[in-house]
Amino acid sequence: LDQLILSIDGPPEIHDAIRGAPSIEGIERGLMRLGVNVRLGVNTVVQRMNIELLESTLDWLVSLPRRPAWWHLVPVRDAFQVPTRTQVRDFQSRFEVLRAEAGRRGIAFVSDPGMFSYGGAHCDVPQQVVFVNASTGDVHGCNMLAYVDDPVGNVFESSLRTVLSGDALARLQLRCS
Numbered sequence: 001l002d003q004l005i006l007s008i009d010g011p012p013e014i015h016d017a018i019r020g021a022p023s024i025e026g027i028e029r030g031l032m033r034l035g036v037n038v039r040l041g042v043n044t045v046v047q048r049m050n051i052e053l054l055e056s057t058l059d060w061l062v063s064l065p066r067r068p069a070w071w072h073l074v075p076v077r078d079a080f081q082v083p084t085r086t087q088v089r090d091f092q093s094r095f096e097v098l099r100a101e102a103g104r105r106g107i108a109f110v111s112d113p114g115m116f117s118y119g120g121a122h123c124d125v126p127q128q129v130v131f132v133n134a135s136t137g138d139v140h141g142c143n144m145l146a147y148v149d150d151p152v153g154n155v156f157e158s159s160l161r162t163v164l165s166g167d168a169l170a171r172l173q174l175r176c177s
Contacts, residue, residue: 003039006068010050011060018049031066042068046115047076051083051091054098062105071102072125073111088116126176130164139163141172 009015012024034040042061044050050057054073061068076082083091095113102109126141130152133140137156140149152172153163163169 001035001038003041004034005041005043007043007045008057008061009045009047010053011056014050014053014057018045018047028065031064034066040066040068041070041072043072043074045074045076046083046091047078047081048083048087049081051087054091054094055101058098058102058105058107061107067105068107070108070110073109073115075115083116091116126169126173130169132160139169141169141176 006027008027009018015024016022031040044054044057046054058071061071092113095111099109099111129142131140131142132138132155133151137154138151139153139155139160140151149172152168153166155163
């Protein structure tokens, strides 16, 4: 294991409310046992319940037993949880300050202020990583695409090298660039 990606959707009480179960304590305990050579990243699904708490989320991330190397803000795909226009405008006005603060604290900030514009914002995740479902062997451009796109291959049916050099992944990378 050289990289661990956690989904953390806000400060502890908000994260647990969004996820519907207490999980923060387990995350903190697990991070204390994480090997020193394992890079940590965090995905936060930004939605109505947490968009106004991103600064508090950042404060909490830097207080963890292991500071993440990067923090990726992902727009929610559930129409009922999409932030209001007012929330989105406020987020966009705070965006550069939030990016600068994350950088000052040593965390690479991966996000796009237009992520709720639905105009197909650029995403370079499929250029750098793939998500492999350990149960099915399906390979996707990222963990978020596993729920909306067909797989680009399957490691139970062909080698990962074949999937990574295949046309399906190349088309996805082109679409996301």
